[in-house]
Amino acid sequence: MTKTPPPVLELCNLEISLPKGADRPYALEGLDLIIEPGEIVCLVGESGSGKSLCAGAIMGLLPEPHVRVTGGAIRFLGEELRGKTDAEMRNLRGADISMIFQEPMTALNPQKTVGWQIDEVLRLHTKLGKADRKARAIEMLERVHITDPASAYNAYPHQISGGQRQRVMIAMSLVLSPKLIIADEPTTALDVTTQLQILKLIRELQEEEGAGVLFITHDFGVVAEIADKVAVLCRGELVESGTTDQVLNHPQHPYTRALIGAVPALTPPPLKIASDAPVVLKGTGLKKTFAARGGMFAGKRKAVTAVKDLSFELRQGETLGVVGESGSGKTTVSRIVTRLLECDQGSVELDGSDLLAATPKELRALRQHIQMVFQDPMASLNPRKRVVDLIAQGPIVHGTDPAQAREEAKKLLELVELSPAAANRFPHEFSGGQRQRIGIARALALEPKVIVADEPVSALDVSVQAQVLKLLADLRDRLNLSLLFVTHDLRVAAQLCDRVIVMQKGEIVETGLTAEVFANPQHPYTQNLLSSIPGRDWTPPSLHVDVA
Amino acid sequence: MTLADTEIAPPEPPRYVMFWRRYKRNRAAVLGLVLFAVVVLMALSAGLIEPGDPLRRAGDPLTPPFVNWATPLGTDQLGRDVLAGVFYGARISLLIGVVATLVAIVIGVVIGALAGYFGGWVDDVLMRITEAFQTIPNFVLLLTLVAIMGSKIEWITLAIGIVSWTAPARMVRAEFMSLRNREFVDAARNLGVSNTSIIFREILPNAMPPIVVYASVIMALSILMESALAFLALGDPNYASWGNMIGQGRAVLRSAPYCAVIPGIAIILTVLSFSLLGEGLNDALNPRQKK
Numbered sequence: 021m022t023k024t025p026p027p028v029l030e031l032c033n034l035e036i037s038l039p040k041g042a043d044r045p046y047a048l049e050g051l052d053l054i055i056e057p058g059e060i061v062c063l064v065g066e067s068g069s070g071k072s073l074c075a076g077a078i079m080g081l082l083p084e085p086h087v088r089v090t091g092g093a094i095r096f097l098g099e100e101l102r103g104k105t106d107a108e109m110r111n112l113r114g115a116d117i118s119m120i121f122q123e124p125m126t127a128l129n130p131q132k133t134v135g136w137q138i139d140e141v142l143r144l145h146t147k148l149g150k151a152d153r154k155a156r157a158i159e160m161l162e163r164v165h166i167t168d169p170a171s172a173y174n175a176y177p178h179q180i181s182g183g184q185r186q187r188v189m190i191a192m193s194l195v196l197s198p199k200l201i202i203a204d205e206p207t208t209a210l211d212v213t214t215q216l217q218i219l220k221l222i223r224e225l226q227e228e229e230g231a232g233v234l235f236i237t238h239d240f241g242v243v244a245e246i247a248d249k250v251a252v253l254c255r256g257e258l259v260e261s262g263t264t265d266q267v268l269n270h271p272q273h274p275y276t277r278a279l280i281g282a283v284p285a286l287t288p289p290p291l292k293i294a295s296d297a298p299v300v301l302k303g304t305g306l307k308k309t310f311a312a313r314g315g316m317f318a319g320k321r322k323a324v325t326a327v328k329d330l331s332f333e334l335r336q337g338e339t340l341g342v343v344g345e346s347g348s349g350k351t352t353v354s355r356i357v358t359r360l361l362e363c364d365q366g367s368v369e370l371d372g373s374d375l376l377a378a379t380p381k382e383l384r385a386l387r388q389h390i391q392m393v394f395q396d397p398m399a400s401l402n403p404r405k406r407v408v409d410l411i412a413q414g415p416i417v418h419g420t421d422p423a424q425a426r427e428e429a430k431k432l433l434e435l436v437e438l439s440p441a442a443a444n445r446f447p448h449e450f451s452g453g454q455r456q457r458i459g460i461a462r463a464l465a466l467e468p469k470v471i472v473a474d475e476p477v478s479a480l481d482v483s484v485q486a487q488v489l490k491l492l493a494d495l496r497d498r499l500n501l502s503l504l505f506v507t508h509d510l511r512v513a514a515q516l517c518d519r520v521i522v523m524q525k526g527e528i529v530e531t532g533l534t535a536e537v538f539a540n541p542q543h544p545y546t547q548n549l550l551s552s553i554p555g556r557d558w559t560p561p562s563l564h565v566d567v568a
Numbered sequence: 569m570t571l572a573d574t575e576i577a578p579p580e581p582p583r584y585v586m587f588w589r590r591y592k593r594n595r596a597a598v599l600g601l602v603l604f605a606v607v608v609l610m611a612l613s614a615g616l617i618e619p620g621d622p623l624r625r626a627g628d629p630l631t632p633p634f635v636n637w638a639t640p641l642g643t644d645q646l647g648r649d650v651l652a653g654v655f656y657g658a659r660i661s662l663l664i665g666v667v668a669t670l671v672a673i674v675i676g677v678v679i680g681a682l683a684g685y686f687g688g689w690v691d692d693v694l695m696r697i698t699e700a701f702q703t704i705p706n707f708v709l710l711l712t713l714v715a716i717m718g719s720k721i722e723w724i725t726l727a728i729g730i731v732s733w734t735a736p737a738r739m740v741r742a743e744f745m746s747l748r749n750r751e752f753v754d755a756a757r758n759l760g761v762s763n764t765s766i767i768f769r770e771i772l773p774n775a776m777p778p779i780v781v782y783a784s785v786i787m788a789l790s791i792l793m794e795s796a797l798a799f800l801a802l803g804d805p806n807y808a809s810w811g812n813m814i815g816q817g818r819a820v821l822r823s824a825p826y827c828a829v830i831p832g833i834a835i836i837l838t839v840l841s842f843s844l845l846g847e848g849l850n851d852a853l854n855p856r857q858k859k
Contacts, residue, residue: 360754384760392758400751404773414759442576449580462755 026098028200028232029055029078035091036073036082036256047073047087048256055200055232060223062235062243062264065253066279066481071236074253075202078234079119080109097199115145118193120222122205124185128177134161134188135173138195145196160191164221183214190221197229204236211345212510216552219246238482240283241511244268244555252276269561282486283560284511286553288534300502301334301357301390301470306366308352326352327526330366334470339496339503341517341534343510345549349526354474354506358392359383371469388418391463395475397455401447407433407458408443414466425465432461436491453484457491464495472504477512489515510553514538522546590852597848603841611662614655622652622808630824644813644827645820654834657810661791661838664725664809668790669783671729676736677779681767683737684744695741698734706731710793714802721804724797728790736782743775777853784846788839795835810835 034051038044047070055061065071076082077089080101094101096117101109113119121127129137138157142148148156154173161169164187177185186206193201203222207215223246226233235246243250243264250268251261252275260273271277308327327349334340342350355361357368359375368375370390378386391414394400401410411429416422430440436457447455456476463471473492477485493516496503507513513520513534520537522530522545530543541547550556580586592598614622626639626649633642633650641650683694701709713727747753748771756770791810797803798811805812810831817827 355754358758360757384762387758387760392755394751394755396751400755402752402756402770402774413756413761417760417765439576445576445579449577451577454576459755462759466759 025057026095027054027056028059028097029053029234030095030098031074031078031092032095033092034074034077034089034094036070036077037088037090039086043068044256046090046256048077048253051092051253051256051258053234053251053258053261055234057199057232058227058230059248060226060233060235060246061249061251062237062247063251063253064237064240064243064279066238066483068255069253070256071253072204075119075204075234075236078200078202079113079117080104080106111145114141114193114198115196116198117200117202118196118198120186120189120193120201120203120206123209124182124189125177127189128185130177132176133173134175134177134180138173138188138192141192141195156195157191160195161188163194163225164188164191166191182210183218186210186214186218187221190218190225194225194229194231198231200232200234201226202234202236205238206235207242208237208239211508212554213345213548213552215242215554216245219554222246239554240268240280240482240560241553241555241558244558252279268558271561279483280560282483284486284489284515285560286511286514286538286556287559288514288517288538297335297337299333300336300371301504302369303330303332303353303357304367304369306330306353306356306368307364308349308356308361309364325526327356330523330526330528332521332528332531334502334504336469336502337496337500338519339505339517341513341520342504342506342523343508343513343520343549344523345508347525348523350506350508350523351474352526353523354392354472354504357504358387358390358472360392385418388414388466389468390470390472391466391468393456393459393463393471393473393476396479397452397459398447398479400459401455401462403447406444406446407450410447410458411462411465414462418466429461429465432465433458435464435495436461451484452480453488456480456488460488460492460495464499468501470502470504472506474506475508476505478507478509485512492516510538510550522549587852591848594848594851596844597851600841600844600848603837604845607658607662607838607841610655610658614652614659622656623648626652630820630827632824633826633830641830642824642826644816645824648808650813650827650830653808653813654810654831656808657813657831657834658838660721660807660809661794661835664721664728664794665787665790665842667725668728668732668794669786671726672732672786672790673736673779673783675729675733677740677772679733680737680740680742681744681772681775684741685748685763685767685771687745691741694737698737701731702734707793707796710797711800711802714797719797719802719804721807724794724804728793731793732786732789736779736786739778739782740775743778744771747771747774777849780853781846781850784842784849788842788846791835791838791842 031051031053035049036047038047051074053061063071063074073082073087078094078101082088089102135154135157138160139153142153142156158169158173161172166172166184166187172180172184206222207218210218219242222233237243247264249262250264252259252267252273254275260267260271260276267276268280271280306327307329309323309325311323330353332340342353344350352361356363363376367377370386373386375383375386408426408429411432412422412425415425415428430443433440433442438454438457447458450458476492477488480488489512495501505513505517517534519532520534521528522537522543524545530537530541530546537546538550541550625647627636627643627647629643629645629647631639631643634640635642639649639651641654643649679694679698683691709731710727713730714724717723717727753766753770756766761770794803794809795811795814798809799815801815803809803812813831814828820827
C-alpha cells in the first residue's frame, strides 16, 4: 500500500447538511469519489444536485454555519482536510488546490490588471522577487496561449474577451502547479468554439502538470470531450460512477439513462415540409445598428452593427433555426421581426402586410399573429400576476371577453400539459420548465401564425429541455405553427429545425436544410462551429426511457 | 426520482400569511407595529378619552404631571391639558404624515415612472426639474411655500408633500429603468398592451415594495417637518400639534420642562415606529428572502 502514491483527492461518505426548510435535509449524502494524479473526473448533475457545494466543501468555502459538512472524510494527498484551521486552508488554497470559476468576469477583480491578479497569487504563496514574479506570470500567460502576453499582463479584465478571461483564470489557478484543480462549469458561459479551445487547454496543461482535475458540469457533451471518469449526482446522491465509456455508452442507473436519453442527438429530423407551402413571414434587407451613446467627454464611439442586410423566408408549418454565437445578432433578429426593437432598414412581411411600416394601431392588431417565447422563464412572466391572468392577458387586450379568455387560458394549460390547478398560482411557485410551458401557453393564447422563440430552452436542465422541445414540436405539428427558433445550441437546432440560418457578426454565412448544413457545411465558419460541438464524436446511445 | 416537470409543487399559504410570517421574524419591526398601533389608537380615541377642545383651559397653569388627576400629564402655561394635546396632536401628526406622503408618492411615482420608462428627452426634462427641486434645501423650500400660501393646515400638508417628492421620484425612475428591460415587459408589449397599461399594471406593481418602504421614511420626515414648522410658530395655531406644544413649551423650558418633553417623546416614538415599520416591511417585501 505504501508504494502507490495516495490519490490526489479522496472523498469518503461525504455528507453536507442544508439548513432547515430546504427541500431536502442533505445537499450531499454519502458521496465517495477518488481522483488519481493526472486524471479528470467529471461530476455531472442537474441544477440543485449539489455538485457546486461539493467543490465548496473541498475548498472549505461553504456558507457556514447554514451549510456545512456533517460527516465523512475529505482527504487531499492522504491528508484529512476537515478540521483544518482557516490559516492552514488558506495556505492550501491557491497553492495546492486551485479553482476555476464559471464566470471569469465576476471571478476577476475589475479594478486590477490581469498581471496584478496573477502576481497576487505569487506574492501570497511564494518568496519570489518582483521581477521573477512578473517573468513567471508572463510565462504562464504564454502557456495558456494568450496572444501577446506582455500586453495582456497590463490589461484590465474588461479589455479582453470572455475566452481570454477564462484563459487568465486558468493561468492564475495553474501558476503554482497545484496538485488538484477544481473547475466549476468553466466553459458554460462561453461560446462553443471558445469552449472547445478552453477544454483542450485544460486537458493539455493538466497532462503537463500531472494534476488531478475535478470537473463540474451539467453538459454530457463536455463530459464526452474531456472526462476520464464520470460521477453522476442526483439530488445529492451518487447514482452512478465509472469510466467515461461505461457511463456514457452503457449507463445502468435509470436516472443516468434518462439524462443521457435527453441529450439531443446531432441527427436532424426527417424533412417533411413541402417547399410550396405559403410564406408566412418574410424579412428583406434588415439592418440594425446600435449607436453607442458616449458620455459628455468620452467623444463619439463607433456604432455597432448588429444585423446587416438580413433576408429570410419562413413557410407555413416550418421551423427555421437561427444559429450563431453570442454577438452574431441572432437575438436582435428575433426582436426586429416582432418589432420590439425598431429596425433601421428593410421590411418584415407577415402574411403580406409589412410589420415594420405599420402604424401603432395596425401594429397592435398585427401582433396577435406573431407571438414570442422568451429565453428566461423567470424574467418573462410578471411575478405579480396569476398564471391565468398572464395567459388571458393577450386575448383580453385584443377584445375577448375576460371571463371567456380565462376559461380558454385554463384549456391552454392542459394543452401545455400543466394541471388546471396551476391557473391561480403565481409564477414563482413553478419550476423553470413549468414556467416555460406557461410562456408557451401565453404565446398560443392569441392563436398566432408565427411563434418566435428566443433561446427558449437554454435556461433549462437537459431533461426538462427535452420535454419542452418535444412539447414545442408537438404543438407545431398539431396547430400547424411556423416557428422562428433562435438558439446557440446546435444540438437543439438539429432536433427541431427544418432549415437553419447560420449567422456570424450580423450576417448570414450559410443557409439551407438542417440535414444538409450539418452533413456538409460549406462556409468555414459553419464548419468550425460544427466541429466545436462538445462530444460531437459521441452519439448518445438510443435508450428506451420514458422521459415524460 | 421523477423527471417529469409537469407536477406542481403543493400550494403556498396565501400571501398575507407569508407576509406576516416574514414580518414577525424581525422583533424590532413588531415593536414598531405596536407603537404605531398605539399612536393610531390615540388619534382615534382622542375625542373619547379626553373629550373637549385640547386648546381649552383645563386647570391651573403649569400644573406638574401626576398631581391633579383631571390633568394627569399636567398643564402648560395657559392651563391647557398636555395629555389632551398629545392625543389630539397624534391625530394631526398622522393626518399630515399620511396625506403629505400620499402627495409626495403620487407626484414621485408619476414623474419617476415617465422618466424611467420613456428615457430620452422625457427623462432629461423631468430629471432636470427634479434636480432643480433637490438643489433647494427641503426646509427652506418648505418655509418659502408656507410663507407664500399661509399656514393653514391644508397648505402645510400640501407643502410638505411638494418638498418630499424628489427622492421617491429618483427611486421610482431607477426601478423603472431596470424593470423596463425585463423580458416580461417585452412580453406585454408583444401582446399589444398599451404603454399606460405597461407602466401602471405591469411595471408599477413590481416597483412598489421599495416605494412602500420609503413611504414610511417620508411619513416620519413629514411629521418632523410639521413639528419643526410649528416650533418656528409657523404651524396652524387652530390645532394642537406636537410641534406647537414644543414651540410653546420652549418659553417655560427651565421651570416646566415637561411641557416640551412630553410631546417630544411622542414625536420620537412615532418617528421610531415608522422607521421600524419600514425596516420590517423591507424584510417582508424583499422577494429574495425565503421563509
